[in-house]
Amino acid sequence: MAKKASYSKERRQEILQAAAKVIAARGLCETRIVDVAKQAGASAALVMYYFESKDRLLTEALTFSEERFYLEAFNQLTALPSAREQLTHLIESSIPPEADDWPLWIELWSRGLRDQEAAKKRSALDRRWRWTIADIVRTGQRNGEFGGADADDFSLRLASLIDGLALQVVLEDEEVTAEKMRSVCMDFARRELGVEEVDKAGTG
Amino acid sequence: MAKKASYSKERRQEILQAAAKVIAARGLCETRIVDVAKQAGASAALVMYYFESKDRLLTEALTFSEERFYLEAFNQLTALPSAREQLTHLIESSIPPEADDWPLWIELWSRGLRDQEAAKKRSALDRRWRWTIADIVRTGQRNGEFGGADADDFSLRLASLIDGLALQVVLEDEEVTAEKMRSVCMDFARRELGVEEVDKAGTG
DNA sequence: GAGTGACCTGAACAGCGGTTCAAGGTACGG
C-alpha cells in the first residue's frame, strides 16, 4: 500500500549487496545500519531513504543475495552439455568453502523462524532449487544417462543431504570435511542414478 | 582464570532454562536480559550476577538446552529392547513439531558461525548424536537385525538427511510435511539396512 | 534563473538495554 517509490534501482541494489556483505561478515544480529552504509559508501540516512526500516532491509538483503546466487548457479548449469556434468557441477558448487554463501543461508533460516516474509521467500528459493535438480535428473533419464529413482524424491533427498552436510562443513566439524561431503554426495548420486563421476575435463 | 564462583547451581540452571525458553520464543537477537529475568522470576541484575555477560548467557543457554535434549533422547532410546525400535524412535523423535527444539538448533548454528565456543560445543553434540546412531546400527548388525551398510557412513548420511529435512518442515515448506520427512527417513533406513518399520506396539 | 523533484547528508533525537553499584535481606556460625 504505502510502498514508497523505489527511486534509483541501482543504488538500491548496491545497498542490498553491501548489506549482504556485512551480514556475512558480522552476522545478522551484529549488523548495524551504519556498517551497511559505510560498506556502500553512503550515509545511514540514505539507507533509511531506500528502505523503510532496518528489518525490511535485512530480509530483502538476504533474499536478494540468495536469488543472485541461484541465478548465477543456474546460468552455469545451462552451459554444461550433459546431465551428468550438470549434476556434478551442482554438487561441487554446493561445497564450502568454495560455496561461500552458506552463512547467509543459515541466517536466513534463523530469520525465517519469526519473519513470515523471509520464510516464504526461503521456501520458494529452496523449492526452485529442488526443481532444478529434478529437471536435471529427468533430462538425464530421458536421454539414458541416468536410471532408476523418482526424480522428485531424489531431488528432495539430495537437497536435504547437501544442506545437512554443508552445515557440518561450514561449522567446521572435524569429522566432516569438504572432501567427505563431496564423496558422500557423489556416492549417493551414483548409487541412486548410476552416475559416474565426471573427470574435470582438463584445460584444452 | 577469573572464573567467578558459580554459587547456587540450581538457580543458575533455572536461568539457563528460562533463557532457552525465551530464545525459542523470540529468537536470539530479540532476547533481552530482562525477558530472561522475568521468565525466571528474577531481576536483570541477578542474571548478570550468575553470568558475566549476555553473550556467555546465550551461548550457555543454547548448549545447555541441547545437552538436555540429547540426554533425554538417549535415555528413552536405552529403554527400548531392539535396535530396530531404537532407530525408529530416534527418527520419530527428530520430526517437528513433536521435536520442538529445532528452532534452538538453528539459532545455535547461526551463533556457531562467529562464536568459537558455540561452534565447538555444537560439533561435539552432533558428533555424539552420530555416534549414537552408529552404535545402534552396529548393535543391530551384530544381532542380525540389520544388514549391509557401514555404520559410520550410514550415521553421517542419516543425520544429515534429518537435519536437512527437519529444516524444511520447521520452516514450513509446503512440499515437505512431517509425514513426508518420516517416510523419506524410514525409506532410507529400510533401504540401507533392511529395516522394517516397527508398528507402534499398542497399549499392552 | 526560478522552480521542481530526485538523491543525499550531518546532526540531533529518543529510548532501549547491557552493565554497574550500593545496599538490603537471609542464613548460619560463634
Add this chain to the structure above:
DNA sequence: CCGTACCTTGAACCGCTGTTCAGGTCACTC
C-alpha cells in the same frame, strides 16, 4: 547478638543505534 558470606534487587548510568529532520546539491525543465 554480631560478623560474614551468599543471594538478590531497584535504581542509576551510559553508550549505542534506529530513526527523523531540515536542509543541501545536482540535473533538468520552462
